[in-house]
Amino acid sequence: MRRHLFAAVLLCAPAAHAAEFTWSETTDPQTMDPHAVNSTPVLGFLGNVYEGLVRRDEDMKIVPALATGWEPIGEGEGWRFSLRQGVKFHDGSDFDATDVLFSYERASSEQADTSSWFAPVSGVRMVDNYTVEIMTNAPNPIFVDSIANWMMLDSGWAKANDATRPDKDAGNYATLNTNGTGPFRVTRREPGLRTVLEPFDGWWDDATHNITRAELTPIQNPATAVAALLSGDVDFINPVPIQDTERLKQNPDVNVIQGIEARVIMLGFPHEAATLKYSAETMDKNPFADVRVRQAVGHAINVPAILQTIMRGNAQEVSQLVGPGMRGYSTGLAERPAYDTDRARALLAEAGYSDGFSFGFKCTNDRYLNDESVCQAVTGMLAQVGLRATLDAMPVQNYWPELRADNYDMYLLGWSPGTFDAEHPIRFLAATPNEEKKLGSWNFGGYSNARVDELLPMIQSEIDDTKRQGMLDEVTAILQDQAAYTTLYVQPLIWGTRANIELTQRPDNFFNLRWVTVDQ
Amino acid sequence: MTDTPLPPDAPIEVKDPSRLRLALDSDFFYTFKRSPVAVVSFSVVSIMVLAAVFAPWIAPHDPFNPGSLNLMNGFSAPMEPNAFTGDIFWLGTDDQGRDVFSTILYGMRISLFVGAAAVAFAMVLGVTLGLLAGYVGGWTETIIMRIADVQLTFPAILVAMLIFGVAKGITPVEYRDQMAIWVLILAIGLSDWVQFARVVRGATLVEKNKEYVQAARLIGRTSPAIMLRHILPNVLSPVLVIATISLALAIIAEATLSFLGVGAPPTQPSLGTLIRIGQGFLFSGEWWILLFPAVTLLTLALSVNLLGDWLRDALNPRLR
DSSP, X not given: OHHHHHHHHHHHHHHHHHTEEEEEESSOOSOSOTTTOOSHHHHHHHTTTOOOSEEEOTTSOEEESSEEEEEEETTTTEEEEEEOTTOBOTTSOBOOHHHHHHHHXXXXXXXXXXXXXXXXXXXXXXXXXXXXXXXXXXXXXXXXHHTTTOOOOOHHHHHHTTOXXXXXXSOOHHHHOOOOSSSEEEEEEETTTEEEEEEOTTOSSOXXXXXXXXXXXOOOOHHHHHHHHHHTSOSEEESOOGGGHHHHHTOTTEEEEEEEEEEEEEEEOOSSOSSOSSOSSOOSXXXXXXXXHHHXXXXXXXXXXXXXXXXXXXXXXXXXXXXXXXXXXXXXXXXXXXOOHHHHHHHHHHTTOTTOEEEEEEEESSSSTTHHHHHHHHHHHHHTTTEEEEEXXXXXXXXXXHHHTTOOSEXXXXXXXXXXXXXXXXXXXXXXXXXXXXXXXXOTTOOOOHHHHHHHHHHHHOOOHHHXXXXXXXXXXXXXXXXXXXXXEEEEEEXXXXXXXXXXXXXXXXXXXXXXXXXX | OTTSOOOTTOOOOOOOOOHHHHHHHSHHHHHHHXXXXXXXXXXXXXXXXXXXXXXXXXXXXXXXXXXXXXXXXXXXOTTSBOTXXXXXXXXXXXXXXXXXXXXXXXXXXXXXXXXXXXXXXHHHHHHHHHHHHHHHOHHHHHHHHHHHHHHHTSOHHHHHHHHHHHHHHXXXXXXXXXXXXXXXXXXXXXXXXXXXXXXXXXXXXXXXXXXXXXXHHHTXXXXXXXXXXXXXXXXXXXXXXXXXXHHHHHHHHHHXXXXXXXXXXXXXXXXXXXXXXXXXXXXXXXXXXXXXXXXXXXXXXXHHHHHXXXXXXXXXXXXX
């Protein structure tokens, strides 16, 4: 009898185990609220739980999700969406136009981090229970592309749980709990520790995965993550540390999936600040307000050296806010400021800082590939021209609040254009911050240029590609000229999986559980 | 003057034996000479301390000056010319192009300084409180020793992390890097004073009832004077032993904190910080970034510990 039981257990155990999937990322999604934080770890994770009107497929193409189709209204006054019928939220309630309306109000509210997505929107109308019209201020050809990450919440659920508005800082019910329409529902959430997902039986689409249970465990230390992958404790890690890529490629038990991420790594400056925050001697002014000082920073950094050593040849340098391959990339302006310390020193001397100055440099240590190492190298290179930075590297959880509170003299930022279009970073990083118009929401330094502000709405509504590109080129030229940001490189995307896992890597670094198959 | 020779029959003066002579003839030195472990560990510690103290003169590079680093030297293997610059580094370089040998010397400086200062701080605090508790007694004793008991229920590293976290929160960021070392000393010191206090209190309880203390009291010496001049010298030998062993523990505690990323800043790495950095390259083949600082830490802590063990045996008359 006992032997039979034992055999039965043996037979059952592998089958039950095989479809369980565990993965680790360096950053835990800091909230479960899809409107509270506009960042890849949050939106990428929640893309498994919540859905928008449209979604992106494996090749980044926009395909129907909660909307079955859409069409422009009149001469580009807006877009009409027909909603999918019979869609259920995880708690069993129905999805309809009131939820779209509610999600619009919530995601575009002042408290939401996603509000700038709706800058071109003038209003949302409910035509009937399964038709909504989204009106835009001007013709907006890329609007549908720009709302792929706009996720739908159930209005009744949010109201019942007092979460009708997102709360970035204090958090509310939606920070820890979810109720989406997506293929997976969160069954357990322990922030920073583990998040457990199970497939949602009532999902409207056909499941293409074979997962019975998935668990996300954030592992901050890259070496620990690699060890966990090698030992089989986790099935998938994102990212693989660059230094370990070559070794892992030679291991038959694991696969390395490599691509170029759309993310541009750059340095930001306090354009608006009157004084430096963390200087030992330059108390009464802000040297970074001087364009020559910002240009000096660009010339002082030896990007090829960073790519050669720290990134081990796995990244490419970049001269603008988007990398090559994105729509609207300015091919004629591909040159980064050359590495030239003499030029940097000359520019500093011209600006009146021949002895340099000290300042505070904020950096993440768990967000981008080798971010802290890159920041250390940048600190060293800047020191060689007399720019003495005090580096303060911190986890990303504390990082955004620090930047929002203007606690920096220079900072590191990685930006991935959610629309894969050059307009996206202009709207978020270069437009003058304006809460009412929902512009410049990640422009921490408050960079402002009248011509850029003037061109942005024209770019958004231009349908002719050549004219549009001309305007994008003009903006890029202005930003390069003004050294608004010091762009460094486009970071690579390196994922590692166990050999028995198949999944799809998308260049926006969103990991979708619905494309995972675990070989039995 | 030199050409007047001493008369051969001049009387030979009998001098007091010099202090050095006394020390060399002592039991203590005799047992030291007879213990190979003690001699070896003492030599190792001395060499390491000297290397750390004279690091700026010995080290071929200045790893703490970010402006002097050449990133292209990054990841040079030990004794192999760098692929780009052709420079040779004895123990290789880390990801920033820092010479590992120089960084270890400078890192040892921080580790030893933090360790020694933390132990000194813990010793002063612990001995003072222990003397007070033992000599004064009553409520003073109860309060001090209960605080000590409570603190003993927390792991020392936890206490240190707590203090470090609070201190980091209240120091302004521009001073954080300079303050980090002092905060480390404070944190490790405060987590380590209890041992001293308990031992000194125990010894003081024994000593304070001996005749010489009563005599001192009779001739009207004040309590502080009795504690410091009469009792303290008699309770010092166990303190010395604890101090030596604590030094090894403090060095390890500092390395642990730095390894966890809450200690010495990466721009001013101690041995623990170096090990933390090196750990990231464990799988990628750059073994030297981790191995050399780890071996240094191991050798240092082991030697100090062995020295402490020997000291404990040597100062314990019952073991002779």
